[in-house]
Amino acid sequence: MRFHALGLPHTVTSKEFVACAYTQKVLKFCKAMTERGHEVIHYGHEDSNPLCTEHVSVLGNEDFKLSYGTHDWRKTFFKFSTEDHAYKTFYANAIKEIQSRKQKNDFILPFWGSGVRPICDAHPDLITVEPGIGYAGGHWARWKVWESYAIYHAFCGMQAVGNCQQDNYSVVIPNYFDVDDFDFTARKQDYFLYLGRVYSGKGVDIAIEATKIAGVKLVVAGQKEEGYQLPDHVKYVGYADVETRRNLMANAKASFVPSQYVEPFGGVQVENLISGTPTITSDWGSFTENNLHGLTGYRCRTMGDYVDAVRNIDRIDQHDCRDFGMNFTFDKVFPLYEKYFADILDVYEGKGWYAQGHNIEAMKKSYPCNFNKKTESDKRIRDKVQILRRVENRDQIASVFKDLEIQKICEVGVRDGANLFNMINDYVTKAVAVDIWKNTGNHAENDLDFTQQQLDQQYELVVAKSAKLNGRVSVVRKFSHEAAAGFNDEYFDFIYIDADHTYDGIKRDLDCWWPKLKYGGIIGLHDYENVYHQEIEFGVVQYVTKFRANRGIMPDNFHVTDMHSGIFKSCYFVK
Numbered sequence: 001m002r003f004h005a006l007g008l009p010h011t012v013t014s015k016e017f018v019a020c021a022y023t024q025k026v027l028k029f030c031k032a033m034t035e036r037g038h039e040v041i042h043y044g045h046e047d048s049n050p051l052c053t054e055h056v057s058v059l060g061n062e063d064f065k066l067s068y069g070t071h072d073w074r075k076t077f078f079k080f081s082t083e084d085h086a087y088k089t090f091y092a093n094a095i096k097e098i099q100s101r102k103q104k105n106d107f108i109l110p111f112w113g114s115g116v117r118p119i120c121d122a123h124p125d126l127i128t129v130e131p132g133i134g135y136a137g138g139h140w141a142r143w144k145v146w147e148s149y150a151i152y153h154a155f156c157g158m159q160a161v162g163n164c165q166q167d168n169y170s171v172v173i174p175n176y177f178d179v180d181d182f183d184f185t186a187r188k189q190d191y192f193l194y195l196g197r198v199y200s201g202k203g204v205d206i207a208i209e210a211t212k213i214a215g216v217k218l219v220v221a222g223q224k225e226e227g228y229q230l231p232d233h234v235k236y237v238g239y240a241d242v243e244t245r246r247n248l249m250a251n252a253k254a255s256f257v258p259s260q261y262v263e264p265f266g267g268v269q270v271e272n273l274i275s276g277t278p279t280i281t282s283d284w285g286s287f288t289e290n291n292l293h294g295l296t297g298y299r300c301r302t303m304g305d306y307v308d309a310v311r312n313i314d315r316i317d318q319h320d321c322r323d324f325g326m327n328f329t330f331d332k333v334f335p336l337y338e339k340y341f342a343d344i345l346d347v348y349e350g351k352g353w354y355a356q357g358h359n360i361e362a363m364k365k366s367y368p369c370n371f372n373k374k375t376e377s378d379k380r381i382r383d384k385v386q387i388l389r390r391v392e393n394r395d396q397i398a399s400v401f402k403d404l405e406i407q408k409i410c411e412v413g414v415r416d417g418a419n420l421f422n423m424i425n426d427y428v429t430k431a432v433a434v435d436i437w438k439n440t441g442n443h444a445e446n447d448l449d450f451t452q453q454q455l456d457q458q459y460e461l462v463v464a465k466s467a468k469l470n471g472r473v474s475v476v477r478k479f480s481h482e483a484a485a486g487f488n489d490e491y492f493d494f495i496y497i498d499a500d501h502t503y504d505g506i507k508r509d510l511d512c513w514w515p516k517l518k519y520g521g522i523i524g525l526h527d528y529e530n531v532y533h534q535e536i537e538f539g540v541v542q543y544v545t546k547f548r549a550n551r552g553i554m555p556d557n558f559h560v561t562d563m564h565s566g567i568f569k570s571c572y573f574v575k
Contacts, residue, residue, distance in 0.1 A: 001341055004098055004108040004126065005030055005052070006116045007044025009059060009090035010068065010080035014049050015242045019197075019223055020078065021175070021267050025132050026050065026111045028178055032330040036338070037485060041101060043094045043119075056101075058093035059086060074239035076226050077197065082115055095122040102126055105348055107341060114138030127344060131337075132175065134264035143344055144170045145337075148286035151264035168353075171340050174290075175265050176333035177274060179326070181242060183250040184276045184552050186318040191217040192310065193252035193277075195240060195268050199225035203258030203282065208234055210256070210280075210306035218256075221248055249275040254297065254313045257281045258306065266290070273325030276318035276552065280309045295368050296321045320368035322552045327365045331515045335362035335489070361488065380520060381557050381574045388572050393564030394526065397496075397572075398423045404522060406493040410434065412480050412509055413499030413526075417462040423496070424469065431473045432492075433462055434483040435499075444500045444536055484512040491516050496570075498526035503539025510547055517575050528560055528571040544571060 007013040011023040018024060026042070030050035034040045039053045045064060046057040067086035071079045081087065098108070098119070108126040110116045113135050120128045120141070129143040134151060146152035149172050153160075160166065194207040198220060211218040212233060220230060221240040230236050240248060249255065255272040256279075257263075263285030270290055272279050279297035281287040293299045297316060298309035326332065339358045346355035387403050390396070401407075407429045411420045414435040424431050436445065437459040439452045450458070459477060466473035476483045480499055495517050497509050506525065517523055530541050548558070553573060560571045 001033075001338075001345070002039045002103060002106040003033060003041065004102065004106060005040055005042045005050075006094065006108070006110050006112065006119060007042060007048060008112045008115070009045075009087045010078055012045040012047045013042060014047065018242050018245065019073070019239065021134070021265075022111050022132075024267075025175065028176055028330070029109070029111070029131065031178070032176065032334045033337070035330075035481070036334060037482065043097060054101075056094075056097045058097060059090045063089045073223065075224065077223055087115075091116075091118045094119045098123055098126075105345060107344075110141070114140060127348070129341075129344065132173070134175075136264075142169075145340065146170065146172045147175055147265035148172060148289055150262060150285045150289065154262055169344070169347075173336045173340065174328055174333060175267050175270065176330055177267075177271060177328050179274060179329045179550055181246065182271060182274045182550070183246055184274070184318075184322050184550050185250050186276055186552070188253045188277070188318070189251040191219050191235075191252060192280075193248055193255040193272075194218060194220045194222075195245065195248060195255065195272075196222045196257070197225070198222050198228055198230075198236075201260055203256065203260050206258040206260075206303070206306055207256035210303060210310055213303070213307050214310040216253075216310060219248065219252070221245070245271070246275075249277055252277050254278040254280055254310070254316075256306075257287070258300070259285065259287075261285070263287060270325055270328045273321045274328070275325075276322040278313055278316035278318070278321055280306060280313070290324075292320075292324060292368065296324050317368070319552050323366060323368050326551070331489075331511075332365075335359055338362075359488075381554075384520070384522070384574045385557055385559060388522070388559040388574075391559070391561055391572070393561045394419065394496075394524070394567065394570040395422060395564065397524065397570075398425045398428075401425060401494070402427045404493075406522065408492045409494040410492050410496070410513070410516070412483075412495065412497045412513060414458075414462060416458045417465055419496070419498065420462070420473075421465055424472065429472060431469075432483075432487075433466065433473060433475045434480060435459070435462075435477065436479055437477055442500075444502045444505055447501075447536055480509045481512045484516055487516050489515045490518045490521075492521060493518055494522045494524070496524040496526070501527050501536060501538045501540055503537075503543050506540050506543045507547075510543065514575070519575055521575050522572055523575060524570055524572045526570050527568040529568050531568075540571075548573065 007026050008023050011017045011020050013026050027050050030040050030042050030052040034052050041054045042050045042052045043056045043058050045059045064086055067084040106126050108120050108128050109131045110120050128141045130141045131145050134147040152172050192211055194204055196202045198204050219235045221237045249272050255277050257266050257269040265286045269279045279291050281291045281299050283299035283301050291297050291299055300306045339362050342358045346352050387400050410432040412434045414420050414433045420433050437455040463475050466475055495513050528540050531538050558573045561569050563569055
C-alpha cells in the first residue's frame with residue numbers, strides 16, 4: 001500500500017514535539033507502516049525526521065519563523081492559524097509535491113483533519129482517510145478512523161439511537177505507541193503525577209486539590225496556560241521531553257488524567273499504563289474504555305472519589321496496567337489499520353462489502369487476568385521454566401518439546417539447517433526455516449563471510465532435507481521481518497532466533513517475531529553473550545534485558561544454557 005502522510009504546518013514531525021499528540025501520530029504511523037513493508041511518503045517541515053520511504057520538505061525554517069517568530073511552545077500552548085504564512089506555504093508546496101508522486105488508489109492521510117484539508121481537496125483522485133479523529137469538528141472525509149468509541153458515538157449523536165443509518169466504514173482504531181519510548185517498573189517512587197497541558201480543562205485543579213487533601217506529593221509537567229498559578233506544595237518541572245516523560249511516568253505511584261471534557265482518547269493515560277503506572281481519571285469519554293476500574297486504576301466522579309483513589313492506589317497491580325497497556329502498541333494496533341485500508345481498497349478494486357480474509361482476529365484485545373487466573377497463569381509459567389531448566393545446551397531443547405507441548409516451531413537464521421533438523425523430532429508437526437541465504441554485503445548478516453555460491457548450497461541442502469520430512473518443513477527465503485509478516489499472530493509454540501546478533505538486528509527480529517508466538521509459547525535466542533566476535537559487537541544480552549523489562553517478564557521466567565562444544569549460550573523464556 002502507498003500512503004501520503006501529511007504533517008502539521010505548525011510543528012516539526014519529530015520526537016522534540018512530543019507535546020502535540022497529532023504530530024506524534026504522524027511520526028509513529030510513518031515508522032510503523034514503513035517497518036511493516038508499506039510505502040510511506042511524509043510531507044512536512046524540513047527538520048522533520050520520520051522513518052519513512054521518502055520525506056518531502058514542504059516548509060522551511062525561514063517560512064516557519066516568519067509565522068511563529070520566537071514563540072516558545074514549550075512554556076505555553078501552540079500558536080497557529082490556518083490562514084497564516086506557514087500554513088499557506090505548506091498547502092501550496094504539498095499540493096505540488098504530491099502531484100508529482102501520486103499513483104492510482106494511493107491513500108492521503110490528513111492527521112490534522114480539516115487543518116490540512118485543502119491539500120486533500122486538491123487531489124480528489126486519491127483516497128482520503130482521516131486516520132485518527134480526536135478533534136471535535138471539521139470531519140469531512142468519506143473514510144474515517146475514530147480514536148475511541150466515545151468520540152465516535154458523540155459524533156453520531158442521539159439521533160443515531162433512533163435510526164438505522166450507521167456507516168460500516170466509520171471505524172474505531174485506538175491511538176498507538178512505540179513501546180521503546182517507555183520503561184516499565186513495578187517499584188514506584190513516592191509521588192503522584194499530572195502530565196499534560198496545565199489548565200483547568202485537563203483537570204489539573206482536581207489533581208492539585210485531591211493530593212493536597214490526601215497529603216501526598218504531586219509533580220506537574222507540561223505546557224502551562226499563560227497566567228496559571230500553581231500552589232507552593234506542587235512541584236512544577238515544566239515542559240517534559242521524551243526522556244523526562246519516560247522517567248516521570250515509569251516512577252510515579254499513579255498518574256492523574258481527570259479531563260473535564262469528553263476525552264476522545266487521552267494518550268498520556270495509556271502511556272502511563274505501558275509504564276506500569278495506574279491512572280486516576282474522570283468517568284467519561286475514552287476512559288470508560290481504557291481505564292479498567294479497579295484493575296488499571298480508578299474512574300472518579302466526585303472529589304471524594306479522587307481522594308479515595310489516591311488512598312487505595314496500592315491495590316492496583318502494576319503488571320495489570322502494563323498488560324492492558326500493551327493493547328496499544330504497534331504490534332496490536334497496526335494490523336487493525338492494515339485491515340481497514342484493505343477493506344477500503346476492496347471497495348475500489350475488489351468485492352467491497354463481501355470481501356473476506358482481512359484478519360478479523362486483529363480486533364482482539366487482551367485483558368488483565370483476575371487474581372485466581374493470574375495465579376494459575378504464573379504457575380504454568382513456573383512449571384514450564386522448570387522444564388526448560390533441564391536443558392543444559394541448545395542441542396537438548398527438542399528433548400522437552402513433548403513436555404512443553406511444542407508442535408509448531410520456527411528457526412530464524414538457519415544456515416545449513418544443523419540446529420533446525422536437530423529440533424525436528426516426532427512431536428513436531430510443523431517447522432519453518434527462515435533465512436535470506438544471501439550475501440548482502442552486511443557482515444552482521446553473514447558473519448563467516450560465505451560466498452553467494454556457498455549460501456546457495458546451504459539453501460539447497462536445507463530444501464533437500466526438508467523434502468524428506470513429508471511436508472512438515474517450510475523453507476522461507478526472505479528477510480526476517482518480511483517472513484514474519486506472512487504468519488498469523490500467536491501461530492508458533494516455539495521460535496528460536498539465531499540471525500543478526502547486533503543490537504539493532506536482535507531488536508528487529510525479536511520485536512517482529514514475538515507477536516507470532518502463542519501465549520505460553522517459548523522464545524529462544526542464541527549467542528546470549530556480551531562479546532565482540534567475528535568483528536561483530538553482540539547486542540543480544542543488552543536488548544533481551546531491555547525487552548523483558550519493558551514487557552514485565554519476571555526474573556524467574558528465564559533460563560540460560562551452558563556453553564557447549566564451543567557453541568555460545570542460549571536463553572529461553574515463556575510468553
